[in-house]
Amino acid sequence: MSADRVVQLRWEPRHVADDGRVELSYPGISVVSSRQGEVVDRKWVPVGEEPTFADDEALIAVLHAAWRWTRPAA
Structure with missing residues (x-):
């Protein structure tokens, strides 16, 4: 791993206002x-109350790509 390349995970809900009156929040x-x-680079992956296999696979793919990025090619 290179000290100049860092990957951080953050719990960040996304907030979306539909028409200015109602705001929805999505955990991720x-x-x-x-x-x-x-x-x-920043990628956001939603995390629901009951994640599906596809949700798990999407998170694994994003994490795998990020951690591979921390190891530059020799």
């Missing part, structure tokens, strides 16, 4: 990739 996990302190 942000996977934030930074290089030398600068954010270079």
Whole structure:
């Protein structure tokens, strides 16, 4: 792993206003990739009360890509 490439996981709900009167909130996990302190990528994956197999696979794919990114090719 390179010290200049960092991946952080953050619990971040998304807030969406439909018409300015009603705001909905969706729980999720942000996977934030930074290089030398600068954010270079951010992916948000929703997390529901009863996640499906597809939800699990989507999160695994995002995490796998992020952690592989921390190991630059030799």
